[in-house]
Amino acid sequence: MKIPKFTELILFENDDLIVVNKPAFISTLDEREGGEINMLRLAKQYSDDAQICHRLDKETSGALIIAKTPEAYRSVSMQFEHRQVKKVYHAVIEGTHVFEDLFIDLPILNTGKGNVSINRQEGKRAETWFKSIKFYKHYTLVECKPVTGRMHQIRIHLATQQAAIAGDEMYRGKPVFLSALKRKYHLGKDQEEMPIMKRFALHAYEVTFKLLDGKDVIIHAPYPKDFETLLKLLDKFDS
Template identity: 30%
Template sequence: MTRLSAQIPEEMAGMRLDQVLAELFSDYSRSKLQTWLKVGRVVVNGAQLKAKDKVEGGEFIELDAEAEVVLECEAEAIPLDIVYEDESLLIINKPAGLVVHPAVGNWTGTLQNALLNHVPSLETLPRAGIVHRIDKETSGLLMVAKTLPAHNSLVKQLQERSIEREYLAITKGRIIAGATIDEPIGRHPTDRKRYSVRQTGKDAVTHYRVVERFARHSLIRVKLETGRTHQIRVHMAYVHFPLVGDPVYGGRFQLPPDCSEQLEIELRAFKRQALHAEKLGLLHPETQEYCEWIQPLPDDMIRLLAALRDNEQH
């Protein structure tokens, strides 16, 4: 049994308690939360309430969650690039091409399968302890909780937007200056596999600044304030600087004028979005000390940057 806690946001005032539970502890099924509510495992400001009771907002809610097998996912002996590990936290350097969660078309060979092999006890945690994800073809740092208290801590930090996440990306187009993109993102109206800037979407904020400029490309550092699906890819395409190699949002393939033979080779070979989760900073779930990790660029992005720099000299 592990006690999870949260403060009910003011904007939830007037909602039923069971609806609030489903929002705040979404990693558990509604039926499981209802069961825990009925048997007295939920208290609000120290009192037990009924599912239909309305909340005022601002209350302190506590849930005694029970560790149990919550996954239908098989452990697989897939190598992991472990950057850091202790009893409560695991930091992984995910290679491009590795899917994070099993889904239709990818039930095996995922990071989740690999994690269950590395730490079998993760089968009792929501999503095997994975509290955020990066796209299949994005490389870089990803955090995993190894205990329920650590999971609760990391989810809370994500909700409070206090986790530092910085990415390096190579875009099409020469960007003159950095900026902030504050545009909501939702599913594309006609293509359910894509996302787009939509006024009916969820709020999404992306900060970017230029690290290096080339004739027709840019290397940028991106800092996320929110973590929407495909956020960086959608936002950069929205401001007409899509990521190199992005098969969904990058537009049709074009070689820049005055392109060297080596640059042409690298651009043609780059079949994924040029995006790398370089930096991850958080408060350690146990010690509450700030921890930070930096993962250098993978080889394919290093080669592409080298070709871009070399092309500038000719």
């Protein structure tokens, strides 16, 4: 995988903070193995005191806030703690689902090793709003607004609605193949068909928070190529 130039990922920057459009397949922080490239390392090469203010799953793309100073890190961390940061994600889910401001309030328990479960007794409070944006024959583009920030929150909350994110095999989502959408799709001899997206279809689309001077800023992260391609093909062959 080609390591992107950090400067090409920047959506917003001032003296205190940077917001980047995180590519998929790059971890936010060090994974257990160490060694591999991650957003924190890329940020520190760009700005010595960089600290990451929140996490995105490795496969999730989109808006990620990075502080350049300890004051900025404290400020944004407090906003997250008090649920003042507004996050909007877009996901492509399996099936046609009409979510009109659907509110899911199901506690999530982190069971370790990157696994979580819904657990009403021991789980931590987890709340997400869902709204359908666009309908296809076999899929729906959904806006997801997490109020809390639990691990895999959007993914597992959607799975409870029999609406797994396309390609999210951990929660029974299946990859999308062009052959399933396009009639008379022919694969060359000895060719193996690859899914349209090699990851689950979740993108951190927008983030709203306060700068150190108290001004609100809304940062919008454009879709990466794979997400855009999936939507274009759904428009063409599944609408």
